[in-house]
Amino acid sequence: MLELATEGIVTILQHPLWPELLPYMLPQQKGDDGKTRLEVLAMPDALTRMAVLLEVKCPACGLPMHPIRARAEAQRGEHLAQNLYYAAACSLRDDVACSRSAAAHDEYLRVVDAVRGKKLDDEFSSASAEHYTPRWIIELAREVMGGIDCDPATCLEAQEWIKAKVFYTLKTNGLLPRWFGRIWINPPGDKQSKLAKAFWKHLWSQPDTINEFHWLAFNISQLRVLQPEVENCWIAVPNQRIRFSGTSPTRDNAIIYYGPNSDKFIRAWERHGAVWEPTIR
Numbered sequence: 001m002l003e004l005a006t007e008g009i010v011t012i013l014q015h016p017l018w019p020e021l022l023p024y025m026l027p028q029q030k031g032d033d034g035k036t037r038l039e040v041l042a043m044p045d046a047l048t049r050m051a052v053l054l055e056v057k058c059p060a061c062g063l064p065m066h067p068i069r070a071r072a073e074a075q076r077g078e079h080l081a082q083n084l085y086y087a088a089a090c091s092l093r094d095d096v097a098c099s100r101s102a103a104a105h106d107e108y109l110r111v112v113d114a115v116r117g118k119k120l121d122d123e124f125s126s127a128s129a130e131h132y133t134p135r136w137i138i139e140l141a142r143e144v145m146g147g148i149d150c151d152p153a154t155c156l157e158a159q160e161w162i163k164a165k166v167f168y169t170l171k172t173n174g175l176l177p178r179w180f181g182r183i184w185i186n187p188p189g190d191k192q193s194k195l196a197k198a199f200w201k202h203l204w205s206q207p208d209t210i211n212e213f214h215w216l217a218f219n220i221s222q223l224r225v226l227q228p229e230v231e232n233c234w235i236a237v238p239n240q241r242i243r244f245s246g247t248s249p250t251r252d253n254a255i256i257y258y259g260p261n262s263d264k265f266i267r268a269w270e271r272h273g274a275v276w277e278p279t280i281r
C-alpha cells in the first residue's frame, strides 16, 4: 500500500476542479482551537456538491481521499457550504497516521503556497471584498426605500452605518437564508465574479419575500454578468467614482435598483450622475 504513494501522486493542484475552487480558498488562518488550516469560503451549491466529492490520492498512503471536507456538524446539519476545509491527507488510517506524515505536510504547504500566490486582480480580488459603501450612498438608498431590512453580504464594521435589521457575514453566509423586505447589497468581489453571480441568483430566486433592492456594482463590467435580469432594473452611474472605505475599485461603479420606488431613485441619483431606465418593463 505504501508504495502507491511513490506513484504519480494526484494532487488537488492538478485536479480539473482546482481552478474553480481556488477563488473560494481562504488564506491559511488560525482557528479557535489554535490550529492553522485552510478554510473554504461558502461556494454555490453545485460547486459545493462537486467539491466534497472531489477525490485525490492521499500523499502518504496513496488511498483515495476527499481533500475538501465538511466538519462533522455540517455533515449532520444543513450548513454544508460554510463548514468546508482543506485536508492534505486521508483521515481514515490512524495506524498509518497519514495526516501527521511528512508527505502530507509537504502537500499542505504546496497548497498553502498556491492559495497565497493566487493572482489577485485588484478589481475582483478577495482582498477587495472588504470595500464598504460610504455613508452618503447608504443614506440615499434609505431615502429611496424608506429603510434597509436586510444586508446579505456584510460585516460588523459596515453595519455601524448600514444598520440593516437583518444581516449576514462571511461567517453566517448570506447565500443560504431567505432574504426579506428592502435589500441593500454590495456583494463581495472575486476574480470571475462567481460570488457576485451567486448572490445575484439568490436575489432573483426570492420574489415572494423581497420587496425591492439596491445592488452596488463594483464596476460597470459587472452589469454584463448580471444579465438578463439587470435589464429590468434602474441603473445609476455616478459622475465620480465612489470612494469606498477600504480598497476602492479602479473602474466606474453602478447602483442598480429594482422596486416600486423608481421615481425616488431617479430623484436621488440624477443629482449625482446619469440614470438609465429598464430596457424591459
Ligand SMILES: C[S@@+](CC[C@H](N)C(=O)[O-])C[C@H]1O[C@@H](n2cnc3c(N)ncnc32)[C@H](O)[C@@H]1O
Binding pocket: 042, 128, 129, 130, 131, 132, 133, 134, 151, 152, 153, 154, 155, 158, 168, 169, 170, 171, 172, 173, 174, 175, 185, 186, 187, 188, 189
Ligand atoms: C463589498 S463588502 C460590502 C459590505 C457592506 N454590505 C457594504 O455595503 O459596505 C462585501 C462583504 O461581504 C462579505 N462576505 C463575503 N462572503 C460572504 C457570504 N458568503 N455571506 C455574507 N457575507 C459575505 C465580505 O466579508 C464583505 O464584508
Ligand SMILES: [Zn+2]
Binding pocket: 058, 059, 060, 061, 062, 063, 089, 090, 091, 093, 096, 098
Ligand atoms: Zn492516507
